[in-house]
Amino acid sequence: MNQSVISAYDIALLICCPVGAIIGSFAFAIMDSIDPLNSPKNESDAKFASPQLQEKRGIWLGLRCTLGFILGLVISLYFIGSIQENISTVAKIMALSIVAGYAAPKVWVAQEILLEAKIKRLISTNDEPTQP
Secondary structure (H helix, E strand, C coil), X not given: CCCCCCCXXXXXXXXXXHHHHHHHHHHHHHHHHCXXXXXXXXXXXXXXXXXXXXXXXXXXXXXXXXXXXXXHHHHHHHHCCCCCCCHHHHHHHHHHXXXXXXXXXXXXXXXXXXXXXXXXXXXXXXXXXXXX
């Protein structure tokens, strides 16, 4: 198969992975906003946020979903051109994107720590004097 041609499965990954990661981000926001084990039992338990807090939550949710979108795009780029072209493979990668979207900020923090360590290692290796 010609590797320079993007397949329908690759396009599906480019679309589905970011969407899946956004869905995962929404799932996290829901879990963060509600008591997932107990439903409200009476009206006095219901509390509404002030308009200012609602605005901040909206911004937070938008940024959280943006992180998920970017992570989903990165996941799709890792798999383009290297998957078995069948729907079950796309579904498994999309499921991975949903889970990654749920944990997006933690994934980015972990990636940042790994990247910083790698850069420091490269710098220290290049700074060592060479032996004649």
